[in-house]
Amino acid sequence: MANISTLNATGAAIDAVGTELASGPRGKKPRKVLSRRNVMIYGILGLAALYYLLPLYVMVVTSLKGMPEVRLGNIFSPPMEITFEPWVKAWAEACTGLNCDGLSRGFWNSVRILVPSVIVSIAVASVSGYALANWRFKGSELFFSILIIGAFIPYQVMIYPLVIILREIGIYGSLTGLVIVHTIFGMPILTLLFRNYFAGLPEELFKAARIDGAGFWQIYGRIMLPMSLPIFVVAIILQVTGIWNDFLFGVVFTRPDTYPMTVQLNNIVNSVQGVKEYNVNMAATLLTGAVPLIVYFVSGRLFVRGIAAGAVKG
Amino acid sequence: MTDLSTSVSIRDLSLSFGAVSVLQNLDLDIRDGEFLVLLGSSGCGKSTLLNCIAGLLEPTDGQIFIKDKNVTWEEPKDRGIGMVFQSYALYPQMTVEKNLSFGLKVAGMPKDEIAKRIARAAGILQIEPLLQRKPAALSGGQRQRVAIGRALVRDVDVFLFDEPLSNLDAKLRSELRVEIKRLHQSLKNTMIYVTHDQIEALTLADRIAIMKSGVIQQLDDPITIYNRPKNKFVAGFIGSPSMNFLNGELAEEDGKKVFRTNGVSISLAGYEASEALTPGRKAVLGLRPEHIKVDGDVTTEQAHEAIVDIEEPMGADNLIWLKLAGHMISVRIGGARRYKVGAKVRIGFDMTMASLFDAGTEERI
Ligand SMILES: Nc1ncnc2c1ncn2[C@@H]1O[C@H](COP(=O)(O)OP(=O)(O)OP(=O)(O)O)[C@@H](O)[C@H]1O
Ligand SMILES: [Mg+2]
Numbered sequence: 182m183a184n185i186s187t188l189n190a191t192g193a194a195i196d197a198v199g200t201e202l203a204s205g206p207r208g209k210k211p212r213k214v215l216s217r218r219n220v221m222i223y224g225i226l227g228l229a230a231l232y233y234l235l236p237l238y239v240m241v242v243t244s245l246k247g248m249p250e251v252r253l254g255n256i257f258s259p260p261m262e263i264t265f266e267p268w269v270k271a272w273a274e275a276c277t278g279l280n281c282d283g284l285s286r287g288f289w290n291s292v293r294i295l296v297p298s299v300i301v302s303i304a305v306a307s308v309s310g311y312a313l314a315n316w317r318f319k320g321s322e323l324f325f326s327i328l329i330i331g332a333f334i335p336y337q338v339m340i341y342p343l344v345i346i347l348r349e350i351g352i353y354g355s356l357t358g359l360v361i362v363h364t365i366f367g368m369p370i371l372t373l374l375f376r377n378y379f380a381g382l383p384e385e386l387f388k389a390a391r392i393d394g395a396g397f398w399q400i401y402g403r404i405m406l407p408m409s410l411p412i413f414v415v416a417i418i419l420q421v422t423g424i425w426n427d428f429l430f431g432v433v434f435t436r437p438d439t440y441p442m443t444v445q446l447n448n449i450v451n452s453v454q455g456v457k458e459y460n461v462n463m464a465a466t467l468l469t470g471a472v473p474l475i476v477y478f479v480s481g482r483l484f485v486r487g488i489a490a491g492a493v494k495g
Numbered sequence: 496m497t498d499l500s501t502s503v504s505i506r507d508l509s510l511s512f513g514a515v516s517v518l519q520n521l522d523l524d525i526r527d528g529e530f531l532v533l534l535g536s537s538g539c540g541k542s543t544l545l546n547c548i549a550g551l552l553e554p555t556d557g558q559i560f561i562k563d564k565n566v567t568w569e570e571p572k573d574r575g576i577g578m579v580f581q582s583y584a585l586y587p588q589m590t591v592e593k594n595l596s597f598g599l600k601v602a603g604m605p606k607d608e609i610a611k612r613i614a615r616a617a618g619i620l621q622i623e624p625l626l627q628r629k630p631a632a633l634s635g636g637q638r639q640r641v642a643i644g645r646a647l648v649r650d651v652d653v654f655l656f657d658e659p660l661s662n663l664d665a666k667l668r669s670e671l672r673v674e675i676k677r678l679h680q681s682l683k684n685t686m687i688y689v690t691h692d693q694i695e696a697l698t699l700a701d702r703i704a705i706m707k708s709g710v711i712q713q714l715d716d717p718i719t720i721y722n723r724p725k726n727k728f729v730a731g732f733i734g735s736p737s738m739n740f741l742n743g744e745l746a747e748e749d750g751k752k753v754f755r756t757n758g759v760s761i762s763l764a765g766y767e768a769s770e771a772l773t774p775g776r777k778a779v780l781g782l783r784p785e786h787i788k789v790d791g792d793v794t795t796e797q798a799h800e801a802i803v804d805i806e807e808p809m810g811a812d813n814l815i816w817l818k819l820a821g822h823m824i825s826v827r828i829g830g831a832r833r834y835k836v837g838a839k840v841r842i843g844f845d846m847t848m849a850s851l852f853d854a855g856t857e858e859r860i
């Protein structure tokens with residue numbers, strides 16, 4: 182801010198010397214940094230940020246303390262002596278009621294659940310969104326309405342029937358079953374997302390491709406996909422965070438040895454053996470939350486770039 | 496018109512979107528090599544008709560023939576048509592060359608043939624230096640040229656244009672208009688061209704079809720459309736500044752047919768269909784601004800006195816608005832002739848160029 186205004190000021194000064202006419206306002210109007218408006222906006226933003234960051238701060242500090250220090254009870258004070266032991270323990274040694282190899286097992290389970298679920302659900306949803314937007318078939322409106330209604334039904338209602346269905350098919354408790362469940366529950370919102378995006382692309386592009394003789398898959402793969410990076414990034418963010426943070430489906434549809442990280446975390450935090458190791462629990466929670474956080478930071482930038490790239494009109 | 500020479504023929508075509516009926520029982524025959532312009536106001540169904548011909552919309556009823564083959568159920572690619580859109584519709588992620596070759600590749604054409612066709616189209620449209628660029632790096636005129644090129648490489652019998660120039664600025668539009676005309680003269684393909692710009696229609700067309708709410712009002716060559724409009728809608732739609740309309744009735748005075756409006760009698764001597772001019776019939780007299788003569792130019796026996804109300808100099812021409820018997824009449828005169836507001840002028844009507852319409856049906860008498 183300050184830099185820009187001084188630059189402007191020097192620019193104006195040079196002009197004034199050069200022409201001897203240039204008096205009075207010119208160019209950007211200088212704004213007071215400490216105006217009432219700015220104080221309000223930044224004040225409120227600052228408070229809100231503080232409110233959200235404080236718990237995170239407490240968690241980070243606590244996870245870096247040893248147990249004796251935690252017992253002192255000063256949860257806001259920084260660690261007197263930084264130790265990474267709780268992190269190591271949370272990752273590799275913490276015990277649930279069943280085993281004692283920490284979160285690492287859950288992490289790899291989660292990865293094995295996440296990757297296929299994200300890929301399959303986005304593939305299915307993008308194709309159906311594309312079909313709904315561009316190839317209006319008989320009953321497509323009805324299909325779409327049903328899908329949208331599906332988005333409003335609380336999914337707890339469907340869990341029991343789904344368990345029975347998966348059991349009958351014989352994939353209950355397997356990762357395949359869970360991937361299918363994630364794909365199904367991702368469908369409504371993702372299909373809506375993709376349909377709206379594809380419907381927003383110029384219709385004439387689709388018509389031109391049809392005149393060029395391209396079929397369903399050719400138009401999808403060679404015309405639509407390359408133009409849809411931004412919406413794919415959005416879908417990936419949604420699915421990665423959603424599936425990673427999922428707890429309910431993880432508990433219901435997997436067995437203890439394939440529990441995802443969130444369930445593992447719960448079991449560690451809630452296991453009742455000996456003393457409660459707050460520092461380990463905090464570290465474990467932070468570890469579990471790290472993946473969505475990293476996704477936000479990495480893809481957030483990609484996301485902006487994707488939108489900028491997609492904004493070029495053809 | 497024999498069947499042999501028709502290129503596109505539309506029989507009894509109807510199309511409705513649900514309850515909204517856009518086209519009703521439309522018949523249209525387009526000759527081989529003809530440049531047909533579909534002209535009409537926004538929303539009258541021009542694009543819909545074009546999309547039906549292209550196979551992008553399924554008609555509710557009726558048939559479409561291209562080169563004497565019934566293509567009503569054919570896919571767009573099998574109809575032998577190429578289409579150019581208003582928004583260019585270039586594939587943004589592909590270079591110009593890829594844009595041109597996409598359709599040919601999809602059709603599985605050998606590489607050297609593709610290269611040959613692209614070279615030819617690029618030569619005709621002078622876009623060789625642009626072949627490796629993406630559409631985003633082209634100007635509007637260049638993009639539209641590429642879009643035309645995409646139709647050109649397909650080597651089709653029929654070109655369909657949907658308002659190809661309306662996204663361009665005025666200067667570019669007139670340049671490309673000439674280029675399209677030249678293209679038609681050298682290729683001799685059938686071209687169907689949708690526009691709502693009457694200058695484009697008049698300059699390009701062999702024949703113009705004027706549409707109003709899904710119905711073709713008149714299908715004729717530009718001169719006939721301009722001078723002998725079939726009804727009041729066509730007369731008012733074509734021509735800028737538009738035709739003057741005077742409401743009144745037909746009468747006979749001293750054995751001569753006249754048109755009476757607000758107490759003024761205008762002699763109809765010279766009007767083509769004088770037998771149909773039954774006295775007492777309510778009618779509308781249509782006169783184009785350039786068919787009204789002022790002062791020294793008056794050649795007709797009868798002259799009327801009018802008062803200059805407003806003057807609109809337009810460079811080459813000067814448009815003056817005159818008050819005559821309670822009507823405002825616009826008259827086009829040479830740009831050098833100027834009149835003072837309030838001046839009295841003598842005007843004469845060129846009845847050989849006039850149009851009379853029935854006041855009820857609005858059809859030409
Ligand atoms: N998919 C659709 N569903 C319902 N009505 C439609 C649809 N497409 C077009 N219409 C209607 O059909 C009519 C004709 O549309 P069309 O696009 O053919 O007009 P147009 O003559 O090309 O107009 P313009 O000059 O503005 O392009 C319009 O009234 C429009 O509202
Ligand atoms: Mg249109």
